[in-house]
Amino acid sequence: MDYDVVVLGSGFGSLTAAALLAKRGLRVGVLEQAKYPGGCSSSFKRKGYWFETGATTLVGLDEGMPLRYLLDEIREEVSLQKLEPPMQVHLPNGETLTRYGYLEDWIAEAERVFGKHSQRPFWEHCYKISQQVWRTSLQQRSFPFSNLRDLLLSVARARPAQLHLLPAAFRTMEDMLRHYDLLQDKLFVDFVNEQLLITAQNKLEEVNELFGATALCYTLYSNYYVPGGLINLVNPIVNYISRQESRVLHGQKVQRVSKEENGYVTSTSKGSFKSRFVISGLPLNNTMQLFDDKKIQQTLQKHVMPSEMLNGAFTMGLVLQGQSIPEVLHHQVHVPEGLPLIGSKSIFISFSHPEDTLRAPAGEVVASISTHVKHPEQNVIEDKAVIQAAIVDALVRQQLIRRENIVYEQTATPGAWIFWTQRAYGAVGGYPQYQHVKPWQMKDARLDHKGAYLCGDTVYPGQGIVGVCLSGIIAAEKLLQDHAV
Template sequence: MQQQPNDIDVLLVGSGLGSLTAACLLAAEGLKVKVLEQNYLVGGCTSSYWRKGFVFEAGATTVVGLDEAMPLRFLLQKTGISLPDLVPLDLPMLVHLPDGQLINKYQNLQHWITEAQRAFPETSPTAQAQFWEFCYKISEFVWQTSTAQRHFPPSSLRDLWPMLSNIRWEQLRYGAYSFRTTDWLLKRYGLDKSSRFVRYINEQLLITAQNHAAEVNVLFGATALCYTNYTNYYVRGGLINLVMPLVRYIEQRGGQVQVREKVLNIEKQNTGYQIFTNKNTYQARFVVSGIPANNIADIYPNNPRQNALRKALFPSEKLNSAFQMGIAFRRKHHFEAIHHQIHLPEQLPHLDSKSIFVSLSHPADLTRSDVPDVVIASVSTHIPNPAAQAAFDKTETENQILALLEKRGFLRREDVLYTHSSSAKSWEKWTVRAFGFVGGYPQLATVRPWQMLDARLDGHGAYLCGDTAYPGQGVPGVVLSGLIAYEKLKTDWLK
């Protein structure tokens, strides 16, 4: 194991979107940054991989965050990074109800309200309009506040002045909704009377909140339900092309992004940190962890805040992994949308799951297959409590998914060129995330926004970002976590 030169200002663990966001902003400040990634691909769950002549997505498949006051837009404006491979979507999503009815998730709010009124005629049209108008207003507030309040949640007196200088009346007014859950909101508008609508809401919340309405506070729930009312994008060539411009930006400013190097242990020293990997030993003034809190707790055992961190960790029982299936098939017709959530009449074998999420390659994207006129599909569904999942024959689940997609008109079995699938153990091997959990920490009614894990990992020079830190999962969420880690490090040490 080689001792490396001591010229690293910030060593970042993991190359997920949170880490890369923080690395870009710190490099822009003139700091020497080094990002270490244990995999052979950068991006973590926001990445793509080549297999058997096709490019499949590694994880997250929806991209949002470039509208006014949203985190990804803030990052690009701050750094000047451009993302040339983004393609805006005309229709962000199609939802397939168990009876086969289709719901168009229009971006335009009024168009969406009209569609919701049509899809759920048993509910009051007025209540539907009021519910969605309220949710959208909350979502606008959340994004405007999140990018303005980049020192939230406060964990130091240094956070108070920047927070107070950006405080607005709306933050006090709407902040009270963090004490209310989304099922309370449904009752407020009388929409809880429709079991069809309640199930629709619960399945939609699983996409971005990883939980149901009874556990998701109104601020997060309304924002999660309205993410299709903002501009959604497809990334040409796969999600790897969302993160590579950030990698190039870091390298152009003297930083490094190193793959196939796993951090094994971090030790706090008097003048910084010593980091041990499977290949080298590094010294750095600061550390930023973009890997899950469960993992960093294991590799940073002498963290001065270790006891508090351990108490805040979610066990497997509160987490989700995913069963994911990649499918390549010959294109036979045009799809109205590339993102589909299918609500199932009965759960899949071996999985406690009542919906699947399907993302298709864009018809204009010819870079993800060696064969012309091919659709690349990523199919995923939740696996609760992944550590307890028993081994099972994935073939039965794969066949049921293929049968479902054939019944819904996505494909014909004879047109399928290639399939593969992965479950919790595969995710654990690929990402090295504890239990193979994905999607971040689920929202819980007992955990308020200010009680979520903060960016200050040890109260000294180590920081945390990614989907287990505030505010949570999704492209906007992890980018915001990187912004917050950068802001707090800058406030603590660079001013």
């Protein structure tokens, strides 16, 4: 079957690009190997309960942010519940820190826990940077540049505030804490590091100020819960694509992509698809293996990160019965001694809303738990039970769960992520930020400057639903810009 555009994978970046191109009248085929769409930004059903596949937090719906732009463009609505406050953090000293969604409330809380020294100027600076980054992200949809037209469009769209962001690309978050004389506060440094791991996948000495300030401030924007799970964020976009005479096809594991005279042939486990254009929403590590064009492989090799630079995840899903659920649904728990075998020093747990009977029957809730596994190819986990027990112990100590309320539990290692998602090494969360990779050096949306494009969490701008949404917007924009279709 022929399409104008074939999209590899149905992650959120892929669905974003597919929806925007379908709106322009292109016939799009999205090829997904799994049963459910959405990739790591979705949900799956097991034993009658809906568990989150990966992501559990949702931002990006404020004015001028990528997800808001997408939903406005396709005129779709999603059922949402705003969370305030969005998160609590349980620190090593026994303090519980509430990440309020309003700047003044958050600064007061940070000063209560960490002391008044430099907290206000630090957070006001971070928030200002984050606002400028979000404003710029949709204004500069030709970034990163990979041809002259990109550069000319970016110059035409440039605003003075955008130029003020440039120095922040050369400073790390470590530099920023040093500037505000906060590096000597170990409790604060530990807090910043574990918060950065959630959204930037790395620590303060590696994350640049642009990404770091934005990552630390994500709780200062509207945070939402999706009733029924994130699958109900994905489904409206899938339905929109289908209404435009395009399709999301499941059970289609992509095996090879070949360039032909008039386009591309994508071979899957069930057949082959011809298209004029192709967009890969798969990680660069996987994409490089699928294209038989040597030039494409050589181009991607410069950007591909090996396992030792990546993170996998150890995840758990719990069903709790008769559990008193905290008013705050998202929690990060510090584990200063480190978890056994993997050494991770924090756990993230998200509870389903107690009134959400789409995910669990009344009186029961689903808890999604995750923690980082560095260098997933090397750190093969053979004894899940040891880590599982340590995580449950840590959550019980914080009185977030009660052991006797657990009626069902499941765990997954990076090996399971390879099986579920086919992602190389089972790496999830996107490419971590590294100081030697400046924003303009990240892989842009063009793959071969002929008709192949990229989006997802391993190209600019990287992680999180809002980031991959932006990558899909950029991929669609550059395809339309290049070919005037």
